[in-house]
Amino acid sequence: MCGIVGYIGNKNSVPILIEGLKRLEYRGYDSAGLGIIADNKCTIVKRKGKVSELELSLKEHPISAPLGIAHTRWATHGEPNQINAHPHTNSSGKLFLVHNGIIENYNVLKTELQRNGYEFYSETDTEVLVKLIDSFLQKKLELSEAVRYALNEVKGTYGIAVGYSDEPDKIVVAKKGSPLVLGVGDGENFIASDVNALIAHTSRVVYLEDGEIAVVYKDRFEAKTIEDEQIKKEIHEVTVALEEISKGEFPHFMLKEIMEQPHSVKNSFRGRLLFEEGSSKLGGLQGYEERIARSKRILICACGTSWHAGLVGEYMLEQYTGIPTEVEYASEFRYRNPIITTDDTCIFISQSGETADTLAAMKEAKRRGALVLGVCNVVGSSIARESEAGVYIHAGPEIGVASTKAFTSQLIVLALITILIARRRHLSLIDGQTIIRELDLIPGKIAEILEKNEEIKTIAQDFINAKNFLYLGRGYNFPVALEGALKLKEISYIHAEGYPAAEMKHGPIALIDENMPSVFITPMDSVYDKVISNIEEVKARKGKIIAIASKHDDKIDNLVDYSIRVPETIRMLMPILTAIPLQLLAYHIAVGKGLNVDQPRNLAKSVTVE
Numbered sequence: 238m239c240g241i242v243g244y245i246g247n248k249n250s251v252p253i254l255i256e257g258l259k260r261l262e263y264r265g266y267d268s269a270g271l272g273i274i275a276d277n278k279c280t281i282v283k284r285k286g287k288v289s290e291l292e293l294s295l296k297e298h299p300i301s302a303p304l305g306i307a308h309t310r311w312a313t314h315g316e317p318n319q320i321n322a323h324p325h326t327n328s329s330g331k332l333f334l335v336h337n338g339i340i341e342n343y344n345v346l347k348t349e350l351q352r353n354g355y356e357f358y359s360e361t362d363t364e365v366l367v368k369l370i371d372s373f374l375q376k377k378l379e380l381s382e383a384v385r386y387a388l389n390e391v392k393g394t395y396g397i398a399v400g401y402s403d404e405p406d407k408i409v410v411a412k413k414g415s416p417l418v419l420g421v422g423d424g425e426n427f428i429a430s431d432v433n434a435l436i437a438h439t440s441r442v443v444y445l446e447d448g449e450i451a452v453v454y455k456d457r458f459e460a461k462t463i464e465d466e467q468i469k470k471e472i473h474e475v476t477v478a479l480e481e482i483s484k485g486e487f488p489h490f491m492l493k494e495i496m497e498q499p500h501s502v503k504n505s506f507r508g509r510l511l512f513e514e515g516s517s518k519l520g521g522l523q524g525y526e527e528r529i530a531r532s533k534r535i536l537i538c539a540c541g542t543s544w545h546a547g548l549v550g551e552y553m554l555e556q557y558t559g560i561p562t563e564v565e566y567a568s569e570f571r572y573r574n575p576i577i578t579t580d581d582t583c584i585f586i587s588q589s590g591e592t593a594d595t596l597a598a599m600k601e602a603k604r605r606g607a608l609v610l611g612v613c614n615v616v617g618s619s620i621a622r623e624s625e626a627g628v629y630i631h632a633g634p635e636i637g638v639a640s641t642k643a644f645t646s647q648l649i650v651l652a653l654i655t656i657l658i659a660r661r662r663h664l665s666l667i668d669g670q671t672i673i674r675e676l677d678l679i680p681g682k683i684a685e686i687l688e689k690n691e692e693i694k695t696i697a698q699d700f701i702n703a704k705n706f707l708y709l710g711r712g713y714n715f716p717v718a719l720e721g722a723l724k725l726k727e728i729s730y731i732h733a734e735g736y737p738a739a740e741m742k743h744g745p746i747a748l749i750d751e752n753m754p755s756v757f758i759t760p761m762d763s764v765y766d767k768v769i770s771n772i773e774e775v776k777a778r779k780g781k782i783i784a785i786a787s788k789h790d791d792k793i794d795n796l797v798d799y800s801i802r803v804p805e806t807i808r809m810l811m812p813i814l815t816a817i818p819l820q821l822l823a824y825h826i827a828v829g830k831g832l833n834v835d836q837p838r839n840l841a842k843s844v845t846v847e
């Protein structure tokens with residue numbers, strides 16, 4: 238989960254690199270650095286901390302060069318400090334590289350290199366890689382061959398960009414397991430971990446696949462495989478606009494993305510609702526509908542927030558399609574030796590489309606013959622490209638590390654997939670049309686909830702010093718309880734647990750006292766009375782309670798300390814609405830604590846390492 242940016246052309250690369258790093262900082266932000274080559278001389282500048290620290294240092298000591306490579310780091314090996322920051326260099330200082338990923342056999346390689354006289358200054362696996370490449374340069378190989386030979390010795394994952402002052406007309410890049418994209422300019426070329434760092438300069442991109450190496454000059458690029466086969470790469474047009482990855486008038490990306498949800502949710506179902514047929518139209522699943530409808534089982538694999546979306550999808554798919562559905566953590570699935578057959582449909586949900594565990598789980602399911610579908614947000618991402626079919630959620634770039642609009646868009650797409658399949662099984666036309674009609678009303682209902690932003694901000698002030706939180710919900714809203722807890726803990730660092738409300742009496746209720754606040758998600762649905770009983774159990778023990786409740790509920794205010802009202806919809810879509818107040822509650826508590834909600838400590842937006 239690091240960010241890589243590279244430039245080769247006729248301009249000064251340094252401002253381009255800094256601007257690019259800032260657009261990738263959500264990928265990792267514990268240190269940053271860059272390497273340039275000017276007049277056949279290599280200069281490295283790196284700093285602990287955010288990109289702004291590096292920028293400050295460069296303002297004090299300006300440098301300029303037509304070739305540069307930069308990196309913002311999320312530490313995997315070695316603590317986040319200046320010595321471990323990238324780029325890493327060989328002993329002559331002529332060769333440098335930046336790396337995203339993990340070299341799993343770095344200890345073995347390091348021992349061999351030390352035996353051959355190499356010394357090391359850092360704790361990183363990346364320094365091993367640059368010295369391994371150097372060892373092949375010493376055998377008089379040219380740079381791209383030295384890189385290729387070195388990578389053939391490596392086990393693990395990498396996205397790398399390499400510069401060498403003895404070959405100042407090129408940058409060599411390579412990819413395996415960590416994303417890397419080329420940006421094709423006019424007399425200049427760019428490299429980045431994702432398109433967000435490129436779109437200010439070009440809309441023409443080339444996605445590298447695993448096992449591919451590219452030699453990037455200022456006026457062309459040449460691609461080959463790690464087995465030295467020359468390959469031709471397609472140039473794609475990206476349609477992400479610059480304003481989509483800018484904060485605009487918002488103080489944080491997270492708030493912008495929460496507020497965007499009426500629009501992003503609408504984009505997720507735009508052109509996909511078939512009112513007449515009471516069904517949906519999903520181009521990415523065309524030709525696969527029958528195979529999915531005949532599945533003996535549906536398996537959903539994901540991580541984090543996407544896993545929570547999968548849990549909601551499980552309720553949807555089982556309720557409406559009647560197909561047994563299971564949800565697995567991708568990291569557990571891939572190492573569990575799962576029973577997968579050709580009768581299974583496996584859905585892999587990932588906002589970034591680059592989560593290493595989810596990608597690996599997809600490959601495992603594919604290897605065993607299941608139909609693998611991707612539900613992703615980033616177009617052209619690894620999981621999207623690895624899947625046999627799939628659906629983009631069209632939520633627009635999500636920069637805030639805490640996922641918000643992607644979650645609600647994932648739920649929309651899961652509802653669309655559910656209707657598409659259910660209408661080929663037992664769902665009636667009338668019931669299908671009801672769901673479609675309710676889907677169409679969701680953006681307006683989200684907008685109504687967002688108008689309570691100030692009310693929720695006021696409630697949040699009473700919980701800034703909370704040490705723990707319980708989130709409780711039943712049925713469709715149990716996954717929302719998990720999601721609300723994750724939102725709070727990942728940006729406010731307050732410990733929070735999500736639980737099925739009925740589980741309270743099997744242990745967690747022992748935690749309840751006046752210092753343990755609880756959030757209950759309690760719309761007026763079929764389990765409302767049962768959740769009210771759970772609320773009364775907590776109240777009897779002096780627990781402070783926040784309820785996410787229906788706007789027509791005239792009982793709840795006598796039972797709880799705070800209630801945040803939401804409009805009603807059908808059960809399967811209720812999680813889209815009940816998640817919104819929890820996003821805002823977490824946001825305002827974290828902001829009230831003076832924390833960096835867009836770049837929470839220890840986290841990164843896309844977990845491309847195991």
Ligand code: AGP
Nearest residue numbers: 541542543587588589592639640
């Ligand atoms: C969610 O707020 C977190 N940032 C994290 O749990 C995230 O959902 C998880 O890493 C999965 O990411 P993905 O959807 O890009 O695969």
